[in-house]
Amino acid sequence: MKVFREETIGSRFILTDKFSDDIFKDDDYFLFIWNNGSEPVEYEIDDREMTLCPDQVSCCTWLQNLRFCEDHPKLNILCFNREFYCVHTNDSEVSCNGLLFFGSNTTPVLTLNSEEKHRLETLFGVLSEEFDERDSSQDEMLRILLKRFIIRCTRLAKKQLLNDGENQPEVDMIRHFNVLVEEHFREKKSVQEYAELMYKSPKTITNAFHKHAGETPLQIITNRVIIEAKRMLLYTDKAAKEIGYELGYSDPAHFSRLFKRVTGQTTTEFKNSKEKLGTVA
Numbered sequence: 667m668k669v670f671r672e673e674t675i676g677s678r679f680i681l682t683d684k685f686s687d688d689i690f691k692d693d694d695y696f697l698f699i700w701n702n703g704s705e706p707v708e709y710e711i712d713d714r715e716m717t718l719c720p721d722q723v724s725c726c727t728w729l730q731n732l733r734f735c736e737d738h739p740k741l742n743i744l745c746f747n748r749e750f751y752c753v754h755t756n757d758s759e760v761s762c763n764g765l766l767f768f769g770s771n772t773t774p775v776l777t778l779n780s781e782e783k784h785r786l787e788t789l790f791g792v793l794s795e796e797f798d799e800r801d802s803s804q805d806e807m808l809r810i811l812l813k814r815f816i817i818r819c820t821r822l823a824k825k826q827l828l829n830d831g832e833n834q835p836e837v838d839m840i841r842h843f844n845v846l847v848e849e850h851f852r853e854k855k856s857v858q859e860y861a862e863l864m865y866k867s868p869k870t871i872t873n874a875f876h877k878h879a880g881e882t883p884l885q886i887i888t889n890r891v892i893i894e895a896k897r898m899l900l901y902t903d904k905a906a907k908e909i910g911y912e913l914g915y916s917d918p919a920h921f922s923r924l925f926k927r928v929t930g931q932t933t934t935e936f937k938n939s940k941e942k943l944g945t946v947a
Contacts, residue, residue: 668797670750670808677750679808681790681797683740685732694728696753696767698819700742700786707741709734711773713896713936721778723786723819725766730773731901742790744815751809753816754845760816764841765823768848776822789815828878836874839864843871843883851890852914857883892928895921899937906933 667682678695685699701707701718709716710733711726718724726732748754757763766774778786793811796804828837846860854860860883861868868883875883891913898909910921926932931939 668794670797670805672750672805675749676747677805678745678747679750679812680743680745681793682743682745685734685741685743695745695747696728697724697726697732698744698815699724699726700744702742702783702787703740707734712893713900714773716773716775718775719777721783723776723778725774725776725819727767729897731897742786744793744812746812750805751812756813760813760820761838761841762816762820762823764844764848765827766816766819769827769841769844774823774827776819776826778822782818782822785818786815789818833878836878839866839871839874840879843875844886847886847890851887851894852912855887855891855914857887860887888924888928892925895925895933896929896936899933909933 667680667684669681670679671677680695699718700723701720704720706720707718709718711730716724753760753763753767789811793808793815796807796811799807824837828840842864843860846863850860850863857868857871861871864871871883875881875886881889895909895913898904898912899906902909904912906922906925907918910918913921915921915924922933925936929936
């Protein structure tokens with residue numbers, strides 16, 4: 667494991683080949699996890715079982731509870747906090763916010779072809795060498811290399827996660843909508859409310875999603891609420907009524923009906939099923 671630290675502002679950038687809860691639990695990290703091996707890797711994110719196949723890259727944030735189910739082959743993991751590089755503030759540089767992170771697909775998985783794999787292997791090699799440098803320009807060099815990695819993944823995501831990534835204004839509209847949902851999903855539940863924040867019509871936003879994404883804007887909002895509800899059910903002791911209230915539902919019955927409609931389970935059934943599987947301690 668290689669670590670860059672800058673204690674004055676608390677920045678962290680980590681390059682490692684093995685995931686460990688001890689490393690990532692104490693900070694708000696963005697993670698790229700690349701299976702550069704020859705065997706699939708099984709892991710869980712929140713309540714979902716996932717498989718990361720060889721030559722695939724998964725993008726995660728500190729909001730997600732990540733657990734590998736068993737000893738896994740070596741991975742290539744890039745991990746950085748907002749103090750090292752803030753994807754929101756610097757979105758004009760890398761255009762990943764709302765796509766790789768905080769997007770409609772909360773756990774994007776990218777597949778590398780042989781050309782992209784070679785490019786990332788070369789970049790990882792240069793990164794590894796730069797971690798060993800100790801001079802005044804090291805942090806800036808590491809940041810430049812990280813930006814190159816993010817940009818490469820963003821280009822792949824536009825091709826693989828969106829139906830057509832060529833219409834940049836509409837792609838940016840989708841990314842903007844996704845970021846706003848991440849910021850406001852607790853209090854805003856309609857497409858109209860987000861359209862007002864964006865100075866767009868609901869129809870314009872809906873049409874962009876229809877052309878480029880696999881979900882409607884309303885599904886994005888609803889699914890984000892349900893993801894947060896699941897996390898709170900799994901990792902807190904709060905009752906469903908309290909969770910619904912915190913997520914912006916003054917009527918507990920309304921929240922319960924929504925959860926059942928989307929997940930097919932009541933909040934109690936969902937939590938009990940995960941407890942039986944040992945997800946909740």
